[in-house]
Amino acid sequence: MSNALSRWALAIASLVFLMLLARRLGTQETLLRQVLQPGNRAVGIFDGSLRLVYENSAFAEELSDPARVASLLSLADGSQPAPLRLEDGLRRMIWHRRLHVRSRGRKPWTILEGEDLSLERENEQQRLFLMKLAVMAHDLKAPLTPIRLQAEGIEDALPMLPPEVAGRVRHALGEIDRQVERSLQLITRFMGMARTEFELSPVSLPDIARAAMNELESMGWPELDTRLVYDSSVSHVAEAEGDVLQLALFELLLNAAQSMEGQVSLLLTLSSGHEGSTLRVEDNGPGIPEADLARVLEPGYTTRAKGTGFGLYFVKRVLERMGGDLLLSNSGAGGLTAIVTFKGQSSARS
Known part of the structure; x- marks a missing residue:
């Protein structure tokens, strides 16, 4: 009888010990779940x-x-x-x-x-900046259409002017039209920066690159040499919004050209693979100080006296919103190399 009671007492004591141990382990498990949660x-x-x-x-x-x-x-x-x-x-x-x-x-x-919360604060500041940018772009765009309409009205009246005067006025109107068009392009850039989503569709990267190069050449840049190199047996296609991507590439080329004096040489090399496409833009300019390479991609930061600090930021932001990216590095032989990546796939032509 005593042996049976002893066994029962031992069993009850063991059960109590196990319950206390389980409670302790459960408490520790709860604590670990609270501590080791992701974040x-x-x-x-x-x-x-x-x-x-x-x-x-x-x-x-x-x-x-x-x-x-x-x-x-x-x-x-x-x-x-x-x-x-x-x-x-x-x-x-x-x-x-x-x-x-x-x-x-x-x-x-x-x-x-x-x-x-540093990243949260940075995102909030960027959101407010883009909101102000969109408002500013809208306000700037409003007077441009009336200016262009007034210029067209003056042009219609040119036959009533003496030939000498008409020639000078026609030249001035042409300059007004060019500046209005340039202003509209700048506003399009600003509005593109403020956008968060784009309508993506397959676009030909060689066509986009050529259009950006042609736009730069149409500005009458002195001593400009641009070359595009790619394998024509490969279909270089990316998912992007064509007009905005062309504007971003033009801005990248313009930024490179503005950093140089005298001969401007731009070599564009396009390559594609199963994971996407890469466009290397190499120039013969002075490059960018290593300490400024990352900062020139921030809004408002520039190393040029007459720069706005928004060109490269616009390029990077547009590319990121389309699934791509922009990286900058100084070339060992001098000049800057911009590496642009695009989302998409390529396939050999049949």
């Missing part, structure tokens, strides 16, 4: 005595200063305490302190979570 976060866990028992690499990187850790641990208690924001240069961290109750009668553990 770009810095996480640190402190026990009831506020000793650090776990930290991920992001937490160790962000909070190497003990004073910052102490300030975070002093946040108000509660299930949803007020966040603490710490800004350091371009980085912007928002921290939350929350408590994790492990068991009754024991001090709760503390979890510190930090999220980097």
